[in-house]
Amino acid sequence: MSITGAGQGLGRAMALRFAAEGARLALCDVNEASVKETAEECGGDVRTSVVDVADAGQVDAWVAGTIASFGRADVLVNNAGVIRDNRLERMTDDEWNAVVDVSLRGMFHCCRAVFPHMKQQGYGRILSFSSMSWRGNFGQVNYAAAKAGVVGMARTIALEGAPHGVTSNAIAPGLIDTPMLASMNEAGRAKLASRVPMKHIGDPTDIAEAAAYLCSEAARYVTGVVLDVDGGISIGSALR
């Protein structure tokens, strides 16, 4: 089981969830110290690598190394992502590229590297991280475009993988309490939480539970879905 961006946040929560089921984990992140910390928390048979998913060569080497160690590639979780918010007219090329390179190009690199192995073994689970922002979000032209791209790619890979026992799904998290949200002050978090129908920000374990299902044998007939895990925020305006 391979997870990108496993050093903190949702990646770490999923690593812990999968480790609890005895999965053999191949975790990567750009941050070496954090991914090693995740591995220590998981215990057991964990392989850690420093990989920038935006770099195709690094991804190819990581996937080849994982398959050499584990003999198989059953599950790929495309979780790595960054935000660089700005309004359209102020957005720089660097901000655009940083977000698209990690979320979208990174997903492409990882899927392309893993897919032939999954196809050959007749089994695979690919799970990719979109966001509630894929439908559009103020100040996130880069992130919304990348996360909508994740949906398109996930659904296309679902079609290409279907005859070979390879599923491809996406999760679109709402507001989840990870370091990605940590820059926000208490007042900002409370304001956001009040807009969630369930009236609270989600916990990383809420995402890990959904991921565990989509990556399981039990989800064998589920492919091409985008699962909103967001306390109902994507339902839209509640007039009250």
Ligand SMILES: NC(=O)c1ccc[n+]([C@@H]2O[C@H](COP(=O)([O-])OP(=O)(O)OC[C@H]3O[C@@H](n4cnc5c(N)ncnc54)[C@H](O)[C@@H]3O)[C@@H](O)[C@H]2O)c1
């Ligand atoms: N937290 C939320 O509320 C939320 C909401 C919607 C979507 N998401 C998505 O879920 C995923 C995980 O988010 P999170 O909140 O855990 O984020 P996070 O910032 O807490 O963690 C992201 C991890 O990805 C790693 N990373 C960054 N660039 C990388 C690269 N080029 N190669 C490899 N690793 C890299 C980081 O070092 C970090 O460990 C992201 O794709 C994010 O866009 C999160």
